[in-house]
Amino acid sequence: MKRVVSVSIGSSDRDHTAEVELLGEEFRLERIGTDGDLKKARELIAGLDGSVDAIGIGGLDLYLIAGGRRYVIRDARGLAEAAKRTFVTDGSGLKNTLERAIVRDLAAEGKFLRKGTRVLLTSAVDRFGMAEALHGEGCDVIFGDFLFSLGLNIPLKSPVSLRTAAAVLLPVLTRLPIGMLYPTGKKQKERRPAFGRYFRWAEVIAGDFHFIRRKMPDDITGKVILTNTVTARDVEELRVMGAAALITTTPEFEGRSFGTNVLEGLFAAALGKRKGDGLTETELHELIEKTGLKPRVVEFASG
Numbered sequence: 209m210k211r212v213v214s215v216s217i218g219s220s221d222r223d224h225t226a227e228v229e230l231l232g233e234e235f236r237l238e239r240i241g242t243d244g245d246l247k248k249a250r251e252l253i254a255g256l257d258g259s260v261d262a263i264g265i266g267g268l269d270l271y272l273i274a275g276g277r278r279y280v281i282r283d284a285r286g287l288a289e290a291a292k293r294t295f296v297t298d299g300s301g302l303k304n305t306l307e308r309a310i311v312r313d314l315a316a317e318g319k320f321l322r323k324g325t326r327v328l329l330t331s332a333v334d335r336f337g338m339a340e341a342l343h344g345e346g347c348d349v350i351f352g353d354f355l356f357s358l359g360l361n362i363p364l365k366s367p368v369s370l371r372t373a374a375a376v377l378l379p380v381l382t383r384l385p386i387g388m389l390y391p392t393g394k395k396q397k398e399r400r401p402a403f404g405r406y407f408r409w410a411e412v413i414a415g416d417f418h419f420i421r422r423k424m425p426d427d428i429t430g431k432v433i434l435t436n437t438v439t440a441r442d443v444e445e446l447r448v449m450g451a452a453a454l455i456t457t458t459p460e461f462e463g464r465s466f467g468t469n470v471l472e473g474l475f476a477a478a479l480g481k482r483k484g485d486g487l488t489e490t491e492l493h494e495l496i497e498k499t500g501l502k503p504r505v506v507e508f509a510s511g
Contacts, residue, residue, distance in 0.1 A: 209234045212473040214466070215252045215287070216241045216266030217386065218418070219396045222439055226462035230499050231478045237461060237470050239266065244392040246283060253290040261477035262295045264469030266437075268386045270298035272333040274374030279333075283386040295481040299468030302475075304337035305492045306468070307457045310503050311341035320432050320453065321412065324348055328406050330356045330415030332370050333378065338414060338434075343367055350410070355403050356419040357381075363406060401425045417442065424449075437467045447508045454506040465504055 209227070212235060216222075220241035227236050242248040256263055270284040288296045314321040321327075323346035332339035332351040342349050351370050354362035364370050386392060402423045407413065413420055414434040421442070429450030436456050438446075440463045446454055456465035475495045476487055 209236050210261040210474075210477045211236045212238070212262045212264065212470060212477050213256055213260050214239045214264035214266040214470045214473065215249050215256070216467075217244055217246060217249050217392045218267040219243055221397070222437075224439070224462070224464045224466070226464065226466075228461050228474075230474065231495070233478060235474050235477065237466060237474065239464075239466065239470065241267070244387060246287070246386075249287055250290045253287055253296070256294065257291040258293040260294060262297065262473035262481070263291055264467065264473040265296060265298045266467050266469050267392055268298075269300060269334055271300050272374075272378055272382060273300070273304075273336040274333045274371055274378065277375070277378075279374075279378040279382045281382045281386065282384075291483055293483050295473070295476045295483055295485060295487075297469050297472045297476060297487070299470070299472045301487055301489065301492050302458075302468040302472045303335050305489055306471075306496055306501070307335060308337035308341045309496070310455075310457050311338055311345060314434075314455070315341075315345040315347075320434075320455065321345065321347060325412055326350075326410050327412045327414055328352055328410035330413075330419035332364075332367075333374055335415055339370075340367070342414070347412075350406055352403075352406065352415070352419075355406065356415075356423060359402070361403065396422075398422065399424070407431070421445075436465055439464050443506060451508055453508065454504075456504040458503070459501055460504045471501075 218241045220243050223239050223241050225238045253263055265287050268284045270288055272279045325347045327342055327347045327349045329349055330352045332353055351364040354360040396418050404425050407425055412432045412434055417435040417437050427450055430452050432453045433451050434455045436458055458465050458471050
């Protein structure tokens with residue numbers, strides 16, 4: 209059995225283990241949270257190096273991408289460098305392939321997404337594939353990068369404005385401690401509703417679940433949530449708050465949808481990848497097709 213471990217700087221309360229069979233092999237998938245402790249995360253990755261088949265980095269991205277440029281997050285690079293032999297991924301490859309394809313498929317189906325659908329995307333630089341696909345399908349999108357990362361009431365409405373802002377800000381922001389930009393550890397349990405007008409405006413709320421949950425209002429009646437990395441408790445919370453539907457871009461494995469870093473780690477393990485090997489878009493597309501993976505769709509009963 210191949211073993212894939214995601215070391216996350218998120219809350220340890222969200223840890224989960226699942227065993228799955230895909231591509232003719234058995235995999236043990238694990239998520240280990242360090243409650244915001246980067247030193248502990250580095251130590252865990254170093255300890256796992258060479259003894260597991262792939263390591264995922266959770267709770268932060270290794271890269272942020274905008275306007276065709278890739279910006280490396282300093283804290284994430286430090287974690288990735290702790291592994292010398294084992295393949296390390298942050299899931300950005302699947303965000304660019306799988307999530308892009310899912311948006312196109314949802315738009316073609318027309319039930320949850322269509323031309324003109326009002327979408328609040330928490331961060332486009334975190335999910336550049338999803339952002340480009342939503343815009344390409346003609347959705348009316350607000351890019352919430354300033355709102356959710358910096359707490360600034362500056363909605364971005366076009367890819368041009370996003371690229372301009374990214375070119376100015378990302379070289380600086382990627383050098384800051386990750387805790388200043390993204391909820392980590394115990395902060396992931398907190399909710400501080402804000403920017404209610406944008407939540408009310410949106411028909412679909414998309415992006416990182418921790419960003420969504422931290423700022424969402426108590427009432428999200430009728431909203432479709434397009435996200436990932438949700439637990440059974442998260443699903444129930446969304447139901448109680450009135451969500452119409454939940455769509456996760458990775459499937460459910462034993463009660464939880466793991467992050468793209470875990471699924472990408474599974475693919476890397478299946479191909480026998482090691483540190484320094486590439487994992488190309490072609491390989492990802494082929495594996496997505498072979499596995500036949502589909503998003504999880506949960507429609508909540510009204511009333």
